[in-house]
Amino acid sequence: MNPFEIVLMALQAAALMAVSPLVVGIIRKIKARMQNKVGASVLQPYRDLRKMFRKESAVSENASFLFRLIPYVCLTSMLLLAAMTPFVYTQVIAPYADVIAMVYIFTMFRFAMVLGGLEGGSAFGGMGSSREVMMSVLIEPALLISIMTLSAMTGAGFDLSAISGSINARGAAAICPALLLAGTSFVITMVAENTRVPFDNPDTHLELTMVHEGMLLEYSGRGLAIMEFASMVRLTIFMALLGTLFFPWGTAMAMTAAELSVSLLAITVKMLAIAFGIALLESTVAKMRVFRMPNMLTASFALALMAMVSLYVL
Amino acid sequence: MMVTLTAVIPIVAGAVCLLPFGVKNVSRISAAGALVMLAASVYCCVAPLTGETIDTWIWYVDELSGFFILITAFVSFAAVLYSTDYLAVEWREERLNAREVRRFYCTLFVFISTMLLTFAVRSAALTWIGVGVTTMVSAFLVGLYKDESATEAAWKYIMLCSVGITLALFGIAMLYTASSGVVADDSALDWPTLVANAAAFNPLFMKFAAIFLVIGFGTKAGLAPLHNWLPDAHSQAPGPVSGMMSGVLLNCAMYAIMRFYSVSEIVNPGFVRTLLLAFGIVSVFTAAAFILISKDFKRMLAYSSVENMGLIAIGLGIGTPLAIYGALFQTLAHSLCKPMMFFCAGNVIQAYGTRSMPNIRGVSGKMRFTGFATAGGALAVAGAPPFPMFVGEVMILYGAVNEGLYLFAGALAILLAFIFAGITRSIFPMLSGTTSREVFEHRSVLRGFAIFSLFACALFFGLFMPEPIRGIFETMIALLSGGST
Amino acid sequence: MDVLGFHFQDTVIVAGFFAATLVPALVGIVLGAIFKSNKVANVVASLCIVSCAVSVSTYPLWHLGLALEYTLPIPSAIGEYRLAIDQLTACMISFSSVIFMLIVVHVVKSTSDSGCRYSALLNALFLACFSCMSADSVLVLLFSWELVTLTTFLLSKKGNNDHARWMFFAIAHLGGMVLICAYSFMASVAGTQVLSQWDGLSSALGHWTSMALIMAIVMGFGTKLGLIPFHAWMPDLYATAPIHTATLLSTVCSNVAILMVFKTVFSYIGITAALTPIAFAIVIIAVATALWGALESLVQREPKKLLAYSSMENMALVVLCMALGIIYIVESPALAKLVLVAGLLHTLNHSVFKSLMLMSIDTVEDCTGEKNIGRMGGLSRTLPALSAVAIIGILAMAAVPPTNGFVSEWLMIQSLMGADLESKGMSLVIPLILAAVGICGMMMAASYARLYGFIFLGRPRSEAMENPRPMKRGTILPLALLAALCLGMGLFAMTIMDVLAASIVSLIGMPPSPGYRSVMSGELLPLVLGTAVVATVAVLYWASKRGAQPEREVPTWSCGEDLDENMQYSSIGFTQPLVKVFHPFYGDTTVVRETKDSKVRTVIIEFVEPFVKYLYKPLGALLTGISERIGKTQTGNIQTYFAYVLITLVVTLLAVRVF
Amino acid sequence: MDPILTSNLIDIFAVSMLLTSVLAMASARMRPLIKLFVLQSFFLAAFEFTVAYSQDEPHIYVMAAMTFGIKVILIPRMLQYIMARIRVDDELSLSVGIPGSMLLSTGLILFSYYVSEPLVITLTTEERNSLVLSFAIMLIGLQMMTTRRKAITEVVGLLMAENGLFLGAIALSNGMPFIVELGAFIDVLMAIIIIGIFAFRINKSFDSVDTTLLRRLKEE
Structure with missing residues (x-):
């Protein structure tokens, strides 16, 4: 690793985090357009974050030190993940971009969120945490297995960059049932993990449906800004993972200007496509009932498992 | 000479007890008598246990006899000490009158004497007579209270054991027939002669002798399904007598079986072993079933005796030196632990006035010492380390596995686990909890000492085995596996 | 070896180590058995701490290259007390001792479980665990393993928890019996009781036997680890026993079991492809x-x-x-x-x-x-x-x-x-x-x-x-x-x-x-x-706190109502969605309705451990049923007993005659 | 006397003993039962006497005398005394009826032949029958104990079984060493005395000697 590479990696992590509000803004904009609305500017999320970051925070008198710490834990985990995720360049902080560690950092994020939801002692927080926990029990194994399928398929160990690079290098030959199944599972996981429709609606605070927002209910001001930002980053990371792990073609594998610019273009197109997909999904599908969710999540889990199994059976 | 004295001392002590002294004085006399008896027995056994067999007149004391005599003397000593206070309480609470107390001591000493005698004689016939006489004498001790239950128990005891004794006599006759013609008439039934000449005996008669002796003495030893007198007699006898019956009386019959075993193994190798294995496992099985359902404290302990006799039989039945070691060790362990447990049960029952375990609660709270000893005793009897019965069980299982009796060992292990569960389930709830009864612990130094000394001995043998004692066991194993001394 | 300029023989150091480990605990047991006062209880506990502290040095001593083998100078009925410590054992002993020590420190400080009896038993448990881990003779191993069971059973007495303790004791003893059989068998194949001489018995055992033995050993030790279906004792005992007992059981005793499983399976039996x-x-x-x-x-x-x-x-x-x-x-x-x-x-x-x-x-x-x-x-x-x-x-x-x-x-x-x-x-x-x-x-x-x-x-x-x-x-x-x-x-x-x-x-x-x-x-x-x-x-x-506005403490937002203590998510409700997802596995969620007044109604949801309900209770009932059947043979009538004697005699004679 | 005659006599006495046993099983009353026991003991004494004569063994004479003294005279007297004292009802209560008992006894006799067959072939002719018969008498004695309910009948059953035992012992080896015989007799006598004492106690406690009443001691 030369210093330039390190700078590049840091840059790509920074870029990933920097564009995440934009990604959310774009999704919202596309959604608005689909619903024949004008919609806010794609930069609106930046403005919201800035406004909230400056405001005074009101903390529940029942909250403990943990409550104040949790936003930073969440942000930290996203920071680390951003550094691990291949974005425009497959080489990330290898050998520390460990897929298993990645799943556990997601767990850490979620655990912190759940505990945060239980602080304050309102009914909504507990409800959000409860539902989050239910979903995570099914999501997390699916995520683990779908990523593991890639690892096993490529035989590249546990390093995200190696996996990504290996699939990339194989070109079209890498397309196989396992990849497709795992990819599908990952898409469902992505939607569920980021609490998008049909699992949750990030835009409402309706007590019957909310999961993610329930947990954030007690946060305000800077804490809320950080939590919201972390969630945005999470979505972006998932989208980036989908683009660079499951469909990594185009991502730069070497540090040449040509490859990097192609990769930049490719990732932009991929992200836009995924954003469009999410927006389309959210505009066309209704929110699911809470106890319907497990069915969908189990399907995702089964898909992942099938992907893994298909590696050896087919 | 010394042996004669050992056997006579208790009788003298018993006779003195009959003299019309007060209950307190009788207690003192009997305690002193027991001490002298113990001293005489120890003195008498020193030589045999160090390798010099006593062989005079009708007496023959080698390591095996010495081992049993010492156990008997020690347990009897503890039992007499325990009786002094136990009987005094019974007398104070007017369940017994002074005359009955005096008679009790007299019978008790005669009983002790007959047991010592059983172990110390040379002839099989005399051993048989000794076993027979112990039954008759102890029947009075079982029936001490003269109420309906005690009488019933004594009746069953004496009738069943008489049948057993009769069968055993037939076995002795068979043994005599098998040996006659090989050995001169006069010494034809002497254990050492039998062992020495066994190789020339008629094997067929020895087989029949084996059947009758094992069933006959087995009735007395409490092997299932011949054991039915045992829970009745043990539960109805007063505490100290239950302890003695279980701790040493059963040994008498077992000793006879052991002696015969060493002869028979030379003539028909494996025959008695098979019989003993069968009776042993049936005993353990039966005991397991009864322990699981028993509600009566003393009856449950009695079934545990059945189990232990079964284990000893199994140990002998396996017949390897290791298993025989296990059997002998189990004998020692049982003789130490079971009387102690019966004494504890005596304390509890005297204080609570009931034998029904579901009605006894809160012993540890009300009676500190008894509670402690009962907990220890229960663990010992159930077969938990560091008590010696665990060691005995392990040895026997180990022996069984070594002999290739895998299924047998497995079944035995499971049965032992059930027994363990049954005993602990019944006893430990008695210790905790609360009771609404008026409970008063009868405490006295002698009573405590009796329990404590047995407890200490049990613990000692569970943890340690000094070389000399180990040597004695080795000799006994050699004796039993048919080797001559 | 030279320590501070003095030269010591290795054997002296080893003996000294074992003495320093075992003696304080033994003294502790004796003191705890004799005295009752709380002051002595602290002394007894600190003796245990001393023993633990010494045994922490096991791994360092091993690391120095000492052969940690020792035979106690007192023989017993089960043979000599042979102890030998290899590297893995040394690791586990050192580590477990640290945990043990911290737990005992907590015992002393918290005083909720103190008392001479408890402290003495802690010493006994330490000895049992130590000798179980370092046992070099089969019988010592089995003996100390059972001793671990026993001491934890005694340690777990608190209030009226007899049933929970008994369940543990019985199941653990069943496991112990399985282990006794398994180890006896291995000893008979190996031809020696010295564990350190058992080396890859699987070739001598044949693979079917080896597999059965491995299973027996895993399940035998598994009774204490809570492997299905032997876990039924765990929740009740943990809930009712003194906490330090539960803690020791869950940590140190589990360590012992795991160590023994590892040693037996990988070293004594030895793994082959079959x-x-x-x-x-x-x-x-x-x-x-x-x-x-x-x-x-x-x-x-x-x-x-x-x-x-x-x-x-x-x-x-x-x-x-x-x-x-x-x-x-x-x-x-x-x-x-x-x-x-x-x-x-x-x-x-x-x-x-x-x-x-x-x-x-x-x-x-x-x-x-x-x-x-x-x-x-x-x-x-x-x-x-x-x-x-x-x-x-x-x-x-x-x-x-x-x-x-x-x-x-x-x-x-x-x-x-x-x-x-x-x-x-x-x-x-x-x-x-x-x-x-x-x-x-x-x-x-x-x-x-x-x-x-x-x-x-x-x-x-x-x-x-x-x-x-x-x-x-x-x-x-x-x-x-x-x-x-x-x-x-x-x-x-x-x-x-x-x-x-x-x-x-x-x-x-x-x-x-x-x-x-x-x-x-x-x-x-x-x-x-x-x-x-x-x-x-x-x-x-740190970065974010700088320049942030001061926070304001406010009541939890409550849609404008006053929050009472029940207006929070309940703990059962928290996992209720999951329970719903996995409902078939919980089987029976009993809902008990109690009508105290005419108007007040309480709903209690109880989860019964299905293993207890569908395995243990029927099994117990079956056993009791069989036992009662057998119990019927004891009619109380002496004629029946004579009949048993007669039948036994006839059957035995017949059996001998036929075979 | 003629050896054939003595051996015939021996057989006759032995068979008579079995016969009395079987008859005892068939008797439904107490007094005939005791009489049959006396008769059986008498046959035993006669048997012993004949054996003593034919083998010229002085100690068997003594035994014969003792059998006569104790079993024919002393014990029946005692039994009758006990019966008189506790006013035993003469009716026997049977748990198995007489025809059933007969069948069982026959079965036991056949069984004795079957079981003792390997033993018998090693013996001389006169010993053979006696051994088989002694087996049979013992088993029938036990059977009586099993199927008769009164305390006294149990005792009689035991005594009959003992008679069988002595028959066998003498047939096999001309009796055991004298001291054993003596001890055995004393044992029997003591047993009967003690059993008698307890029979009194039973009568006192239960107002009956029907031992089926003695069934409180068992598991609930």
Whole structure:
């Protein structure tokens, strides 16, 4: 690793985090357009974050030190993940971009969120945490297995960059049932993990449906800004993972200007496509009932498992 | 000479007890008598246990006899000490009158004497007579209270054991027939002669002798399904007598079986072993079933005796030196632990006035010492380390596995686990909890000492085995596996 | 060896070491048995601490190259007390002693379980565990293992918990009996009782027998680890026994069991290719146990029961690792080393975080007098120090970086994934195991979130929570040390792993290369990731706090109403969605309606452990039924008894005549 | 005397003993039962006497005398005394009816032949029958104990079984050493005395000697 590479990696992590509000803004904009609305500017999320970051925070008198710490834990985990995720360049902080560690950092994020939801002692927080926990029990194994399928398929160990690079290098030959199944599972996981429709609606605070927002209910001001930002980053990371792990073609594998610019273009197109997909999904599908969710999540889990199994059976 | 004295001392002590002294004085006399008896027995056994067999007149004391005599003397000593206070309480609470107390001591000493005698004689016939006489004498001790239950128990005891004794006599006759013609008439039934000449005996008669002796003495030893007198007699006898019956009386019959075993193994190798294995496992099985359902404290302990006799039989039945070691060790362990447990049960029952375990609660709270000893005793009897019965069980299982009796060992292990569960389930709830009864612990130094000394001995043998004692066991194993001394 | 200029013979040092370990504990037992006063109880406990402290030095002494073999100068009926300590044993003894010591310190400080009797039994338990781990003779091993059972049984007396204790005692003894048979058999095959001379008996045993033995040994020790179906005693005992007993049982005793399983399976029996089928059976049991523990932990009402199921799950994972080790060892020794290291590391980690959590939870119960998790809450403001150490324990249990729990689970999944999947039927099994481990991990995390969230966070749900008694002085010390261990072992896991790997190599007798690191990714990851997490959070927090507006304390938002104590999510409700998802496994959720007044109606949801209801109770009834049948043979009528004698005689004669 | 005659006599006495046993099983009243026991004991004494004569063994004479003294005279007297004292009802209560008992006895006799066959072939002719018969008498004695309910009948059953035993012992080896015989007799006598004492106690406690009343001691 030369210093330039390190700078590049840091840059790509920074870029990933920097564009995440934009990604959310774009999704919202596309959604608005689909619903024949004008919609806010794609930069609106930046403005919201800035406004909230400056405001005074009101903390529940029942909250403990943990409550104040949790936003930073969440942000930290996203920071680390951003550094691990291949974005425009497959080489990330290898050998520390460990897929298993990645799943556990997601767990850490979620655990912190759940505990945060239980602080304050309102009914909504507990409800959000409860539902989050239910979903995570099914999501997390699916995520683990779908990523593991890639690892096993490529035989590249546990390093995200190696996996990504290996699939990339194989070109079209890498397309196989396992990849497709795992990819599908990952898409469902992505939607569920980021609490998008049909699992949750990030835009409402309706007590019957909310999961993610329930947990954030007690946060305000800077804490809320950080939590919201972390969630945005999470979505972006998932989208980036989908683009660079499951469909990594185009991502730069070497540090040449040509490859990097192609990769930049490719990732932009991929992200836009995924954003469009999410927006389309959210505009066309209704929110699911809470106890319907497990069915969908189990399907995702089964898909992942099938992907893994298909590696050896087919 | 010394042996004669050992056997006579208790009788003298018993006779003195009959003299019309007060209950307190009788207690003192009997305690002193027991001490002298113990001293005489120890003195008498020193030589045999160090390798010099006593062989005079009708007496023959080698390591095996010495081992049993010492156990008997020690347990009897503890039992007499325990009786002094136990009987005094019974007398104070007017369940017994002074005359009955005096008679009790007299019978008790005669009983002790007959047991010592059983172990110390040379002839099989005399051993048989000794076993027979112990039954008759102890029947009075079982029936001490003269109420309906005690009488019933004594009746069953004496009738069943008489049948057993009769069968055993037939076995002795068979043994005599098998040996006659090989050995001169006069010494034809002497254990050492039998062992020495066994190789020339008629094997067929020895087989029949084996059947009758094992069933006959087995009735007395409490092997299932011949054991039915045992829970009745043990539960109805007063505490100290239950302890003695279980701790040493059963040994008498077992000793006879052991002696015969060493002869028979030379003539028909494996025959008695098979019989003993069968009776042993049936005993353990039966005991397991009864322990699981028993509600009566003393009856449950009695079934545990059945189990232990079964284990000893199994140990002998396996017949390897290791298993025989296990059997002998189990004998020692049982003789130490079971009387102690019966004494504890005596304390509890005297204080609570009931034998029904579901009605006894809160012993540890009300009676500190008894509670402690009962907990220890229960663990010992159930077969938990560091008590010696665990060691005995392990040895026997180990022996069984070594002999290739895998299924047998497995079944035995499971049965032992059930027994363990049954005993602990019944006893430990008695210790905790609360009771609404008026409970008063009868405490006295002698009573405590009796329990404590047995407890200490049990613990000692569970943890340690000094070389000399180990040597004695080795000799006994050699004796039993048919080797001559 | 030279110490401070004095020259000592090695044998003298070894004897001195054993004496220094054993004698204080023995003295403690004697003192505790004689005296009653609380002052002496402290002396007795401190003797135990002395013994523990000395035995911590086991590994350093081993490292110095001393042959830690010793025969006590007192023979017993079971032969000589031979002790011998190899590398793995030394590791485990040293580590377990640390845990033991911290627990005893907590006993002294918390005074809830003190008393001469208790302290004396602690000494006895220490001796039993020590001699079990270091036993070099079969009978000593069996003896001390049973002694462990016995002392924990005696230690677990508290109030009226006879049934729970008895259940434990009976099941553990059943396991002990199985072990006695298994070890006797091995001894008879090996021809010696000296364990250190047993070397790869599997060639002499034949593979069917070896497989049966491995199963017997895993299940025999598994009765104490809580493998299905022998786990039924755990929740009740953990909930009713004195907490330090439960803690010792869950940590030190489990360590002993795991060590013995490892030593027996890998060293005494020895693994060959033919033995893999049994590993699959063990895998199935372990996975089932882990899943069961995770499922049941979700619905527990009492925190200690929850932790009991958590222990069960964790130990099942360790057993799973062991079984995978059996599978891997033939084809890929390096991977086998990795998975075994993962298992052992998890054992050690578990003993740290579980002792921390059990004692923390007990402190909660002690301070508030409340046992129902549904009536707790809000303790983080009133007991801040406790909640701080507890969160570390919770994070460790939930395998969140940078704690030690994360490292071992990370290793475990790595070794699962790294399996050479081209071989055998493994390819299908591994994904399933992986899925199961993943689901277990998340369910346990959910349980732990519930545990922490409903005890420490939120608003108080009952009076007792508002003003808890302050913690007893000094009790925080051992807890804080354990919490520090949780973090330290997470960061510096590699050091421990190297030691464990070396121990495993010497235990199995494999060539040292290829080392486990060759198949492991991210060697420095625990340290780097852990540091990164801690540092980033710290930096962000510090940076963000600067220039922030001061916070305002406000009541929790409540839609304008006043919040009463029931207007919070309930602990049962928290996991209710999951219960609904996995409903078939809970079988019966009994709803009891009690009508006290005409208007007031309480609904209680009770979860009955299905194993107790559908296995233990019918089995017990069956046994009692059989026993009562047999009991009928005792009619009380003497004629029947004569008939038995007659029949016995006739049958015996007939049998002899016929055969 | 003629050896054939003595051997015939021996057989006759032995068979008569079995016969009395069988008859005893068939008797439904107490007094005939005791009489049959006396008769059996008498046959035993006669048997012993004949054996003593034919073998010229002085100690068997003594035994014969003792058998006569104790079993024919002393014990029946005692039994009658006990019966008189506790006013035993003469009716026997049977748990198995007489035809059933007969069948059982026959079965036991056949069984004795079957079982002792390997033993018998090693023996001389006169010993043969006696041994088989002694087996049969013992088993029938036990059978009586099993199927008769009164305390006294149990005792009689035991005594009959003992008679069988002595028959066998003498047939096999001309009796055991004298001291054994003596001990055995004393044992029997003591047993009967003690059993008698307890029979009184039973009568006192239960107002009956029907031992079926003695069935409180068992597991609930």
